[in-house]
Amino acid sequence: MDLWNRVRADAGYRSWAHAPRYPFKMASNTAHGSEVEVFVNAPLAQAIDGKPATAWPEGSIIVKDIYSRRSLSHVAAMEKRGGKWFWAEFDAEGEPIYSGEPAICLDCHRPRQKTGDWLYTVELPR
Template identity: 30%
Template sequence: MKKRIQYAMASVLCSLVASLAWAEMPEPGLDALWIYISRTSPYSSWGFWPDHQGMREGSVPHGPLHKVYVNEAGLTSAKPLVNGGTIVVKENHNEAEERQALTVMYKVKGYNPEAGDWFWAKYDTNGKVDRFGKPAGGISCHGGAAAGDYILIHSFD
């Protein structure tokens, strides 16, 4: 009986912690997401996937160089589908390694089931948005990696 109570209490505690973590996540909107990745939980303090670290060669539409930062929810995802709340921020750089824009993928349960529940946004370096939401170009490009949860630069193998 004592073990059942302990398990029940542990279950409630885990649910509470998960709820609090979700409460901190931004809505899938432009200003809230920008504030979150630039101030609340600055993306530059996040990690890299082990198979995609630091400055890497890039391609259109992201520029010739990029860095990809992933929050804890993404880094702890062992396989696709990644955890809800995963945010992937790609710094798009020119050949001189100057940051030109940020492209963001944010996994929001129920937001966009047809495309893996991803909210996409592209910001300039000051947080002004270029494209956002469910952009056809982003979805069609990443759609080829639907089995990998629309993630092109990381292999879960």
């Protein structure tokens, strides 16, 4: 099953925990949209509260709803596969816009490579 369908399976990613520093829909000042809401799956949530680490575990998924003028415009997701992040962005209907390792995503997240294992919204436990 592809990532879009997997994150929407069962109760769906909106039933997951929020990224701790993003406990609800928050204003965003990036190119990503005017408001964002960030969800983490169980393996990632456990690792956030876990032992010091230099990377997030295999199977971690983090999903960001991106709102523009109060309506959902895009959904961005990252999944740890084979020791690397798989990056994806979808439109509000789930049509893929980016997937794989797009330079546009990596270039902007690179400052967070060491401190967040590429993630902006969560810190690696240390």
